[in-house]
Amino acid sequence: MSAGTPAGAPLFPEAASTLAGRVDDLYLFLVGVSVLMTALISLGIIFFAVRYRKGAAADRSNPRHHSWPMEIVWIVVPLIVFLFTFAWGAVLFYEGFLPPDDALPIYVVGKQWMWKIQHPGGKREINELHIPVGQPIRLTMTSEDVIHDFYVPAFRVKRDVLPGRYTTLWFEATRTGEYHLFCAEYCGTNHSAMRGRVIVMEPAAFQTWLAGGIAGETMAEAGARLFERYNCDTCHRLGGRGPLLARIYNSRVRLQDGRSVIADETYLRQSILEPAARITAGYKPVMPTFQGQLSETQVLQLIDYIKSLGEPEEEPSEP
């Protein structure tokens, strides 16, 4: 799908994810509609302008100044096209938020002006993201300072990375190779230097890459260490003052105020940094805040540890 000029500069972006071709289809559809409409209108204008130019002997009898049928046509026809386009775009968008269950989690922390990436196995990289081809990937992202935006044009995906919150992004690469990674939300001086590469590898090569280098501890191991270091286990143990954290990830937690929420990454993050915001039913608000003591990376490690303690067996259901 990549056309190019003789000089080698591309005119159409590479398509390297399962989503890319589908976004391109919508794009080309809209290009078609636009070319058609622009041609219709500009040819119409040119035709009238020439035919009825001053001095030309054209038939000007009975000029019209309004016409209900015509108005209705050019209201209804565009409306139909518009609603069709909306539906198409909405479906693509919705699916872009629905990671498959087997998606491989990877954690991303943006900061002025670099991308810090950590694989669950503990491997870290900066401004580079190695991933296997043909495997859905799910990024959990946050920022240490301002808003950034994780953008891989070849995958046609992009999502803002916000401070104080997690956003997620998923994609599945279809072709090996190296692709641009851009920061697409203005974030200060070196915004345009906050660039990197996404390197898509064959799964086997990816495994070798993962295993290579200094074998550090996994994220969950690091999280377990933090869990001890910050004495979380004084409360979060059997008979302790806090709830047991095993199988809590993705379960439905009842809150004191009667609401209930799914314990996703965002919830876990908030529970650690602002425990008072949402108190679990049946417990006292005694947990201290760890805001300012843990870096975003450490919070992610703790969360990965909590996730490693398992998920509920059945789907979380409405209480």
Add this chain to the structure above:
Amino acid sequence: MSETHATFAHQFDDASQQTEAGLLGMWTFLITEVLFFGGMFTGYAVYRSAFPAAFAEASLHLDYVVGGVNTAVLLLSSLTMALAVHASQTGRRRSLIVFLIATMILGAAFLGVKVFEYAHKYHEHLIPGPAFVHEGPHASQVELFFSFYFAMTGMHALHMIIGLGILAVLVVMAWRGRFSPEYHAPVVISGLYWHFVDIVWIFLYPLLYLVGAHP
């Protein structure tokens, strides 16, 4: 907003057109005021729905009795303002001046109480920013609440101060006998402004002072 002469300005055909334009102008201006405060109300709505417990806790730091008395003061000032308009419509200069001054006194009383409340917050270290001190699990969201408290009441107080300035001008004009049953649009128009400021407070009071249930 309107011409201060008892006659009408050259762009108008007659005095009633001028009055009509003045009133419509004030109403249009009040629309902008609704949306000006509206930005803050929106932020408030977002955070209150996100942190109900913290807002309830923070609100307990405000004295709802003092706030309630202040609300009553402001409502009364709206009454005196309405009576001032009435006096101007019926051409009673003396009562016009009396009611305008009464309105000013009530407005000033409101602001006085506000100053006292702010000072109290200062002593309790509840002014957001580096000096903010609050113990407890919701500390940061309590600070958020107080950011709104000061932004909203501060902006309201600023409008009150401007209102007092306008009233002072009206008193001088009334003193000089500028108004008559035929020409008193400035009083009516200023009255609209004053009542609007009152309305803002009518909403601020329950939203800021009465968040959690007071036993």
Add this chain to the structure above:
Amino acid sequence: MSHRIVPPRVYAIVVVILMILLGATVMANRVDLGPLNIVVALAIAGVKAALVVLYFMEVRYSSRLTWIFAGAGFFWLIILIGLTLSDTLNRDVVVSPFP
């Protein structure tokens, strides 16, 4: 001011009602109604504001245009608050995995 002059008695009655409503807000706040508290508080405030607009600001005796102008600001404010909340109240739905 071509329209009619409102007798002061009307103002007096309105201010009495306003004071009663003020008392009502405070009393309503003493009972814990859960999420209904805010609804009651806003409803009372809305009635108070309406009284001020209709009588003190004399909209009740004014032209249709004035009614429209008096309502427009509040209407647009509701749009602003409503659509903003349509985002912030539904964030959780997004970040959690769909059931």
Add this chain to the structure above:
Amino acid sequence: MSERSAAAPAGSPAWPREHYLNIAYGLRSWLLTKDHKRIALLYLASVTLFFFIGGAFAVLMRLELMTPQGDLLTADGYNRFFTMHGVTMVFFFLIPGVPAVLGNFLIPMMIGARDLAFPRLNLLSWYIYVLGGLFTLGAILGGGVDTGWTFYTPYSSTYANSHVIMTALGIFITGFSSILTGLNFIVTVHTMRAPGLSWFRLPLFVWAHYATSAIMILGTPVLAITIVLVALERAFGLGIFDPALGGDPVLFQHLFWFYSHPAVYIMVLPAMGVISELITCFSRKRIFGYTFIAFSSVSIAALGFLVWGHHMFISGQSIYAGMIFSVLSFLVAVPSAIKVFNWTATLHKGTISYSTPMLYAFGFIGLFTIGGLTGLFLSALGLDVHVHDTYFVVAHFHYIMVGGTVMAYLGGIHFWWPKISGRLYPEGWGRLTALIVFIGFNLTFFPQFVVGYLGMPRRYHAYPEEFQILNVMSTAGASILGVGYVVPLIYLIWSMRYGPVAGPNPWDARGLEWRTASPPITENFETTPVVTSEAYDYESAEPGPATEARHV
């Protein structure tokens, strides 16, 4: 008032003995004027100044972008340039542009009034504008701002170390000038119409400005308070948007776009009003579908307030809110389509002449259509994910704002120049520049669609090499465009002294503004005109009322 005689064509019958320009001389007579026509000229001068300041920033940016490395400017420098380009162009050129210059000059005349309802407020609005401009210029001279014209928090509130507060104040202050202008227009249109001028006899220019004013009234205050909150957060540590306190940076975006999306319609609706006037005059035909165009202005203004979230599809906004905003964005495109089709239909069976204003009008319709259609790409959720914050967006809005509004603005200035100055501009030069602008424009911004879809993010000081060719094309186009914008400045100023005398109605147009002398007298009309027919009465057999005025 001095009684000096004008340096003008003595004895020329078409030249009025006394008019708004020669009634008084000297700086004082301008700075204290309450005449809407003079205030319009004050605006014209200041708005033009800001356009060239903004344009100069654009030129420097384009020069930097000729090469992929950031070699001409530092990264900080570049960031300041695009911010100040955006801020001056949007807040100090395009928003006041058509309304405060052409609207101010024409609305009272078009409705047969002697002035706006509140002349002093009108003058005040100009002073407020200048004050805001001075703050912004001060910030620029002091080193500038680097937040982007969108001022996203927490960057603007906490991290940026440039003159945010100063610029914010500048925008806050000009906001009030915009509010006052809108207020004045609304009250004027409601209360000051000439006898016989019912709502559906108003020129569509007036309808468009009424709708614009409504947006100014309803939107601007929200921007004002938002900016105040950011400034308070920066200055005193008040934590309204601070994520460290649990504050929500996305809330800022909601408040900002609640104004700034409708503001894009502030920028285009008045231009659409201009186009309706031009098309009818130069095809000598009544407008097609008057009521539809009139109501489409109003519905754009109203629906325009419901779509702001389309700037935030991937900002962490709820996807359901995203869907609501997306579908509403498609709906707001319908009234724009109505206008485009009706304008085209107006040409049918007209008598069309290709004068300069008409060429700009043609340019507007074509480029606005392209800009608008690419807006649909952006409001299609799944596609916006890819093109958001790329050059595709930059191309979209320049097509509408530069290809659309600036073209309409130039067309309008040319069309009403005889009324404003009493003189004709050189037609040949006019047509030539219209062509230069059209070509330069497309060469500048069309490549940006391509480079945007390729994935080049906006606000990038340096970029990967494969995007270079398209960027060089764009820079080349910008220099042609720059020439196209400087030439009219020269010949319009030239014509003020040397142009042929225009007479009251050189276009034989039908609007009330053409029923009085050029330049008009201070009170606009000798006697208040009485309106007896619909707008755009170009086809009536009897010589229009305009011809009467010509024999005076």
